[in-house]
Amino acid sequence: MEKTVNQKAWFLVLPVLLLVAFSAVIPLMTVVNYSVQDTFGNNVFFWAGLEWFTEVLESDRMWAALGRQLVFSGIILAIELPLGIFVALNMPKKGFWASVCLVLMALPLLIPWNVVGTIWQIFGRVDIGLLGHTLDAFGIDYNYTQGFIAAWATVIVMDVWHWTSLVALLAYAGLQSIPDAYYQAAKIDQASRWKVFRYIELPKMQGVLMIAILLRFMDSFMIYTEPFVVTGGGPGNSTTFLSIDLVKMALGQFDLGPAAASRSCTSW
Amino acid sequence: MADMTLNQTAPRGLGLPRVNGRAVVMTLYLVFLLLPIYWLVNMSLKTNTEILNVFSLWPRNLTFANYAKILTDSSWYMGYVNSLIYVVMNTAISITVALPAAYAFSRYSFLGDKHLFFWLLTNRMAPPAVFALPFFQFYSSVGLFDTHIAVALAHCLFNVPLAVWILEGFMRGVPKEIDETAYIDGYSFGRFFIRIFTPLIASGIGVAAFFCFMFSWVELLLSRTLTSVNAKPIAATMTRTVSASGLDWGVLAAAGVLTIVPGALVIYFVRNYIAKGFALGRV
Numbered sequence: 001m002e003k004t005v006n007q008k009a010w011f012l013v014l015p016v017l018l019l020v021a022f023s024a025v026i027p028l029m030t031v032v033n034y035s036v037q038d039t040f041g042n043n044v045f046f047w048a049g050l051e052w053f054t055e056v057l058e059s060d061r062m063w064a065a066l067g068r069q070l071v072f073s074g075i076i077l078a079i080e081l082p083l084g085i086f087v088a089l090n091m092p093k094k095g096f097w098a099s100v101c102l103v104l105m106a107l108p109l110l111i112p113w114n115v116v117g118t119i120w121q122i123f124g125r126v127d128i129g130l131l132g133h134t135l136d137a138f139g140i141d142y143n144y145t146q147g148f149i150a151a152w153a154t155v156i157v158m159d160v161w162h163w164t165s166l167v168a169l170l171a172y173a174g175l176q177s178i179p180d181a182y183y184q185a186a187k188i189d190q191a192s193r194w195k196v197f198r199y200i201e202l203p204k205m206q207g208v209l210m211i212a213i214l215l216r217f218m219d220s221f222m223i224y225t226e227p228f229v230v231t232g233g234g235p236g237n238s239t240t241f242l243s244i245d246l247v248k249m250a251l252g253q254f255d256l257g258p259a260a261a262s263r264s265c266t267s268w
Numbered sequence: 269m270a271d272m273t274l275n276q277t278a279p280r281g282l283g284l285p286r287v288n289g290r291a292v293v294m295t296l297y298l299v300f301l302l303l304p305i306y307w308l309v310n311m312s313l314k315t316n317t318e319i320l321n322v323f324s325l326w327p328r329n330l331t332f333a334n335y336a337k338i339l340t341d342s343s344w345y346m347g348y349v350n351s352l353i354y355v356v357m358n359t360a361i362s363i364t365v366a367l368p369a370a371y372a373f374s375r376y377s378f379l380g381d382k383h384l385f386f387w388l389l390t391n392r393m394a395p396p397a398v399f400a401l402p403f404f405q406f407y408s409s410v411g412l413f414d415t416h417i418a419v420a421l422a423h424c425l426f427n428v429p430l431a432v433w434i435l436e437g438f439m440r441g442v443p444k445e446i447d448e449t450a451y452i453d454g455y456s457f458g459r460f461f462i463r464i465f466t467p468l469i470a471s472g473i474g475v476a477a478f479f480c481f482m483f484s485w486v487e488l489l490l491s492r493t494l495t496s497v498n499a500k501p502i503a504a505t506m507t508r509t510v511s512a513s514g515l516d517w518g519v520l521a522a523a524g525v526l527t528i529v530p531g532a533l534v535i536y537f538v539r540n541y542i543a544k545g546f547a548l549g550r551v
Binding site: 010012 | 311392401402432486530
């Protein structure tokens, strides 16, 4: 659409600007402020310059958390994206069952994140949880509070459970927008199912899939509550992702300086 | 996964759909989604003795005591009330400020509009964990700590950009000729916006409100940091009470089930817009 040049449009944007300034910019300045100072508590701060940044950039802990974070984000994207597309391809296109699928699939998205953690914490327990109990009955040694692999598997399966629906619903919305004529043309050309997917559906879904990848990548980088509830970042530090590490550092040890510095590094 | 997609030879939307293969896939996926939730519901209907001593797939001694405990104890049910208050406040604020901004972005080009739009979206990417402590200090210093409005404003951080984004997508779909016709007919901007334009994008407003509700309802870190007693959200009540009183699994499960209910109701009302909404109006 042709847009008119109109500088007065700034007045319409002003409320949003003020609100976001109030709720984002001012607190963010505080973060930056912390990142160049030191504290021993009691709100007494000392100027520390870029010391924290150097320390953070040289610390193994921060890089290890970042590494785990990248591996985690990579794995969940690699699972959720194909699975989401696959589910979307199999969803009913309209009618009663389409509504049922939509409602049920959206359900995990609307569960508070710590409840998601609680659900999986319970579900995975060997003594009272269905999953843990079943795996135990098959003789698989499964304990997400002690086993490295079990902890990672639980956190990943939990994330897949929680967020695959988002990818699927986005892909479904993309598929719904493809006109029937495309499929009819493909049928005349005797295109195989794979070709229909590769040359019609996938290109048409490109836009929404980009949204899906961006949202999932950003949100998985902020993941905090769910793994914290389930594993508490353990066993050891094996599921301590960036946000968990940050909160541990800021609240647990009151190292606001390094926490703010490492966050400033990862945000920009 | 890929080879299963290959096996579906019937073209979609034409001729006989392969109902069976699809139904199997969807059933498996939905079972995967619902099993953990079922387990939570199952546990919430059991007594603690049964949870800990008998491994049963369904409650042997059906009990509603866990729910009764939550619904009669004000320290529990006030958590739900607090959560709903700040979620509704946040949704109202976000939509109100986002509407004019989205209109400006969809209709006019002005100095720095693209940069501004992108900058708004970057706020959506900011992790709440960064903001928890600064928010705490900031809201304490302006005397808003432990009020509903503080949480509602804090959640605007990620909801306002999202609302602007969604609404802008929907507004772009409304032809500009409608605006021009209305101005020729002598409508003022305010009257045009409320009387003509808002009804046209009603579904977009519904979708945006749904997303604001959703992200504000599920967020815990900020709402927990910014409240202590008067505005404590249910999610925080759950973690604290349980860790304090040992392991009351039944009540914990019942509280979890009750947090799912508002979300499920909201989904039911917007189910026909969900697919479009998830594409953020951009399909």
